[in-house]
Amino acid sequence: MKIAIVGCTGRLGSNIIKNVMRRDDVSLQYAIARRGNQYVGQSMSSVAGGNCQLEIIDDICKAVECDVFIDCTNAETFMRDSLPKYKQMNKPVVIATTAFSAQDLEKIKDLAEQLPVFMEGNFSVALHDFIDTLKFAVGRISEDTDIQIVEYHHNLKLDAPSGTALMIRDALVKANHRITEDMINISSVRGGNIFGEHEVIFANCKDEVTTYKHQVSSREAFADGAIEVAKWTVKQQCGLYNMDDFCADRG
Ligand SMILES: NC(=O)c1ccc[n+]([C@@H]2O[C@H](COP(=O)([O-])OP(=O)(O)OC[C@H]3O[C@@H](n4cnc5c(N)ncnc54)[C@H](OP(=O)(O)O)[C@@H]3O)[C@@H](O)[C@H]2O)c1
Structure with a gap:
């Protein structure tokens, strides 16, 4: 499978490329950067190291x-530059990018009527399983339980709260009809180069606190997940897919 990475000079994009270079089931066909980026015209090795001579x-x-x-x-x-081009290219798109508005999502759904689109704020399969565990747990909490989500990321992360924290809150609300969004507070911590941690705290009034935590210490899970998801997406019909669809196919 021939992959084009858009955002190849970024943290996630360059990690996916390093991962692609180590594998023989996929190949890097294009590395695409923003027009005006200093690496355009140079080889990919200038960003990701190694000896990849593919020109950006x-x-x-x-x-x-x-x-x-x-x-x-x-x-x-x-939304501004790439979506119309993806429409024109008419090839499957895996969207790792996060922080879309409700209005953006409508346009992405429209794109998915024409081609397979996979969109997910977190490509980690373990994170997906973590959320499944939380769905089970939140269904059993007592009425006097408060729920808090605390998320930690590096100081360059643009969005807060993280897409993953919002995804966790959404899953909790859907899994327990007594709970509404405004009952779950999300705290965002930004500092240093923390890769990503999500903590969910259930605290009841009988002096009990139960904490669930998912933590990553590199982008490896996201990079590997992105490639696995891309392999899956190219086999799908037009439509909008996410990790639930991908993991349901895992068996
Ligand atoms: N789904 C997941 O599992 C997952 C995991 C981690 C991160 N993410 C998300 O992925 C996105 C990227 O994260 P990151 O940490 O890699 O950010 P980043 O380091 O800031 O990388 C973003 C890259 O996109 C490039 N870019 C901007 N406009 C472009 C364009 N029109 N064409 C091509 N490249 C363009 C930027 O280039 P310039 O520097 O030249 O502007 C930059 O290199 C974020 O939305 C983040 O939340 C998702």
Whole structure:
């Protein structure tokens, strides 16, 4: 499977590329950066190390010979510049990018009527299983239990709360009809180079606190997840997919 990475100079994009280079079931066909980025025209090795001589380009529309795009940029550029190009290219798109508005989501749904689109704020399969555990737990909490989510990320993360924290809150609300969004407070901590931690605290009035925590210490799970998800997405019909769909197919 031939992959095009959009946002190849970024933290996630360059990690996915390093992961692709180590594998023989996928290949890197295009590395795409923002127009004006200093690395455009240079080889990918100047960003990711190693000896990848693929030249970094700056136009999605030049990526005619790939099977799938993986977008790791930001919501603003995705909506403004990239979405119309993906529509034009008519190839499956995996959206790693987060922080879309409700209005953006409608446009992404529209794109998914034309081609397979996979969108998820967190490609970690273990995180998906963590949320499944939380859904079970929240169904059993007593009425006097308060729920708090605390998320920790590096100081360069643009969005707060994280897409994953919002996803966890959504899952908790759906799993217990007594609970509404405003009953779950999310605290965001930004500091240093923390990769990503999500803590869910159930505290009741009988002096009990139960804490669930998922923590990553590198982007490996996201990079590996992005590639596995891309392999799965190219086999799907048009539509909008997420980790629930992917994990349901795991068996
Ligand atoms: N789904 C997941 O599992 C997962 C995991 C981690 C992160 N994320 C999300 O992925 C996104 C990227 O995260 P990150 O940490 O890698 O951010 P980052 O380091 O800031 O990387 C973003 C990259 O996108 C590039 N870019 C901006 N506009 C572009 C365009 N039009 N075409 C091509 N490249 C463009 C930027 O280039 P310039 O520097 O030149 O502007 C930058 O290199 C964020 O939304 C983040 O929340 C998702």
